[in-house]
Amino acid sequence: MTAPWGEAVTAISICTDAALELGAIGEGEELSDSQPKDMLRRLNALLDSESLDRSKVFRYQIDSGALVAGKSEYTVGSVGSGADFAVSGGRPQRVWWAYVRDANGMDVPVTVLPDRQAFDSIPLKTVTSAPRPQALFYDATYPQGKIILYPVPSASYTLFWVFDNPFLYFPNLTTAFALPNGFYRWLVLNLAVECSGYFQVEPTATLLRRLSDARANLANVNRVDPRIGNDASTGGGWYYNVYTDRGGGER
Helix, strand or coil: CCCCCCCCECHHHHHHHHHHHHCCCCCCCCCCCCHHHHHHHHHHHHHHHHCCCHHHCCCEEEEEEECCCCCCEEEEEECCCCCCEEECCCCCCCEEEEEEECCCCCEEEEEECCCHHHHHCCCCCCCCCCCCCCEEEEECCCCCEEEEEECCCCCCCEEEEEEECCCCCCCCCCCCECCCCCHHHHHHHHHHHHCHHHHCCCCCHHHHHHHHHHHHHHHHHCCCCCCEEECCCCCCEEEEECCCCEEECCC
16 A cells, blocks of 8 residues: 555545455556546545544534523525534534633633433423533534534533534545544555445455455544433433443343
8 A cells, every 4th residue: 555644645645546456456567547527536435434434533623602691593504504503514413512701701611412312301491590501412414514502501601512523525536635643544444345336346355354454553543431411401410431331221
């Protein structure tokens, strides 16, 4: 694998190395005819699918927005979409953690609810007795997501929230992108297996094992330790399980 460590990479280099790893072409050979464009489509389809997997996130982004007293719902979308909170890179898949900051610069954590069921379990969602929100539910609707806060803030705060940036896409074969450590190898090996049907070449056990190792390395880098917090509606125990990527109530 001719990986340009420390350099920006192009889709054609990923596609060529993937074909080499699969054994579809030999050393010194190049992809021919429509093969590069066909592999580019499969590469971008692979990136689109893998963007749903937390262990493959290569960049977290923090954003902020002003909260309005009496307003609990805020849309999230790309810049120019008219969303309440506009973020570069478009609508995120999910929010991982958040906090609010008051006028004195004091930051207070906000519990991010793991799913719709956790939010729906809150009996009265229009409570305004507390000045600041204690919990956040992110509804990943399309084309704009939605942040819903509980209780409804009765004072002005600034909300800071951390989310995973969607995976990059390669617009063509020659545009160069910088990738973090480990991602080039994972993309090459993953694309090799993805294109095995296209080239009608069965991936070897060695290739599959190396891909498994590359995935494990990325998962280890992006591992998030379990956190213990409070259930926003009942005050009972709430937990997050890093292995299932879900949370729940009393265990």
